[in-house]
Amino acid sequence: MTQPTPYPPTTTPATGYPPYGQGSGYGGTTPYPLTSGTSYPTPSLGGYPPQTAANYGSSSGYLGYPPATSTYTNPATATTTSTDTPLNRQKSFGLSDEEIKNSLHSAVEDKMKRRLKDIFSTHTAEMDVLRKTQQDLNDGQAKLDKMAATIDTESEECEKAISLLTSKLPELKEEMEKRSNEEELPIEDAIETTAPIYKQLLLSFAEEQAIEDALYILGDSLRREVIEIEPYLKKVRDLSRKQFMLRALIQKCREKAGLSDVYS
Numbered sequence: 001m002t003q004p005t006p007y008p009p010t011t012t013p014a015t016g017y018p019p020y021g022q023g024s025g026y027g028g029t030t031p032y033p034l035t036s037g038t039s040y041p042t043p044s045l046g047g048y049p050p051q052t053a054a055n056y057g058s059s060s061g062y063l064g065y066p067p068a069t070s071t072y073t074n075p076a077t078a079t080t081t082s083t084d085t086p087l088n089r090q091k092s093f094g095l096s097d098e099e100i101k102n103s104l105h106s107a108v109e110d111k112m113k114r115r116l117k118d119i120f121s122t123h124t125a126e127m128d129v130l131r132k133t134q135q136d137l138n139d140g141q142a143k144l145d146k147m148a149a150t151i152d153t154e155s156e157e158c159e160k161a162i163s164l165l166t167s168k169l170p171e172l173k174e175e176m177e178k179r180s181n182e183e184e185l186p187i188e189d190a191i192e193t194t195a196p197i198y199k200q201l202l203l204s205f206a207e208e209q210a211i212e213d214a215l216y217i218l219g220d221s222l223r224r225e226v227i228e229i230e231p232y233l234k235k236v237r238d239l240s241r242k243q244f245m246l247r248a249l250i251q252k253c254r255e256k257a258g259l260s261d262v263y264s
Contacts, residue, residue, distance in 0.1 A: 201253040208246040
């Protein structure tokens with residue numbers, strides 16, 4: 001193997017350092033032998049050989065680059081030639097055509113059943129909502145019919161009452177004309193009762209309420225120091241005894257008349 005040509009020695013030594021290969025440490029000889037031959041070519045002379053397959057052939061120990069013969073194929077326009085399909089895979093497992101057909105039928109049937117089940121559940125929920133809405137509407141219709149019947153009944157009663165009052169209006173006007181020419185009627189005589197027990201009950205209740213008002217006035221007068229304590233106590237004692245008897249009489253009359261107890 002041919003030794004490479006070394007660089008020429010440095011003619012101008014650096015400051016403090018001897019030229020390469022000439023110092024005492026090197027024995028005065030160059031470390032590599034010089035060989036005679038052609039020196040490295042310079043770029044200006046165009047001495048570098050062209051880069052061809054002959055220069056990088058078997059003589060130099062390196063193979064040249066192979067020629068670019070492959071072409072680019074667009075995946076979008078390329079046709080699919082693969083035969084790896086589910087049917088071919090099932091055939092590769094040793095299944096017959098009838099078994100493959102039954103398997104496909106079963107898969108499609110299961111998928112259809114699931115889809116029908118979902119649709120059925122959805123429509124069932126919608127039907128439940130519609131039934132609930134229909135029930136609410138029917139209940140509302142029943143309430144409206146009941147209210148309409150009540151309104152019709154009350155309207156008939158009002159018409160009857162209006163007719164009765166209209167028929168009584170001339171009698172009332174006639175009675176008012178008669179009373180206008182007479183003397184003033186006492187309020188006690190203006191109120192008439194249907195039975196003596198009701199008249200006794202009315203008079204007793206009026207007198208008991210009058211005593212209640214008298215007791216309030218006496219208490220207010222005592223607070224304002226209008227009357228003294230002794231006449232107040234004497235008058236209150238007499239009125240309270242009379243009020244007690246009147247209340248007992250009122251209760252007895254209400255029991256006879258079949259009325260509820262007002263003091264219970």
